[in-house]
């Protein structure tokens with residue numbers, strides 16, 4: 683507890699200490715200049731100007747700072763625009779492998795009502811436009827495929843009772859058992875460099891929206907994750923309920939009126955996603 687007699691003494695000491703810590707004018711200017719440089723480094727010109735304007739700096743320092751910041755920002759922008767300028771024709775990531783003709787791509791899917799089929803077709807068409815030779819397989823009870831022969835695997839299905847369709851589920855089960863037996867699925871699932879997967883679905887979401895599609899997508903992804911492929915992306919596309927006796931679900935469900943989906947807008951979005959993903 684501080685008694686009344688020593689309190690004024692403590693206050694005096696504190697005030698002296700405060701005065702000693704206050705920077706001298708030269709040090710203050712240097713500190714401002716350093717703060718300015720840091721602000722330019724961290725956030726560019728706009729952030730640096732904000733930083734200076736937030737403080738009552740003297741006009742000369744401000745002018746000198748602005749000049750050096752403009753130079754720094756111009757240099758940084760030249761660098762950024764230089765890189766961006768290369769983008770349109772620049773073969774990034776898998777796009778380079780596609781251009782070199784070394785990319786093996788598989789599109790494996792199941793569709794009972796045709797919605798996922800439309801998405802699969804748009805993926806196929808986009809891959810063709812990109813010049814990627816690929817194999818497209820609609821899963822059935824006789825399907826045999828070794829997904830490890832491919833560098834990029836698209837796998838997709840409609841969602842039925844929260845899971846992929848039975849033919850695809852069965853195929854994934856057969857593949858899992860085979861890969862466990864052959865030793866391709868290893869403890870810790872080490873990554874297979876350069877091998878990637880993209881999972882997609884169409885779903886109606888009438889009851890709980892996208893939440894009822896997530897288990898299906900996660901389920902499909904697991905085989906590829908177990909094998910060591912990098913699961914690059916999950917694409918969820920809304921799909922109307924096709925069977926006649928389920929049509930009301932396309933109008934009165936959690937997602938509102940989804941009749942006619944996937945529509946051209948949905949499919950174009952898929953195409954753009956594919957174009958983006960092959961740059962990874």
Ligand SMILES: Cc1cc2nc3c(=O)[nH]c(=O)nc-3n(C[C@H](O)[C@H](O)[C@H](O)COP(=O)(O)O)c2cc1C
Pocket residue numbers: 792793794795796797798799839840841842843844845884885886887888891894895920921922923924925928
């Ligand atoms: C029998 C049946 C069950 C369905 N179950 C679900 C479901 O659990 N969750 C969901 O979001 N959508 C469900 N749907 C909607 C479908 O996922 C959606 O219509 C999808 O686009 C169907 O794909 P397809 O036309 O490629 O078969 C179901 C549809 C049917 C016919």
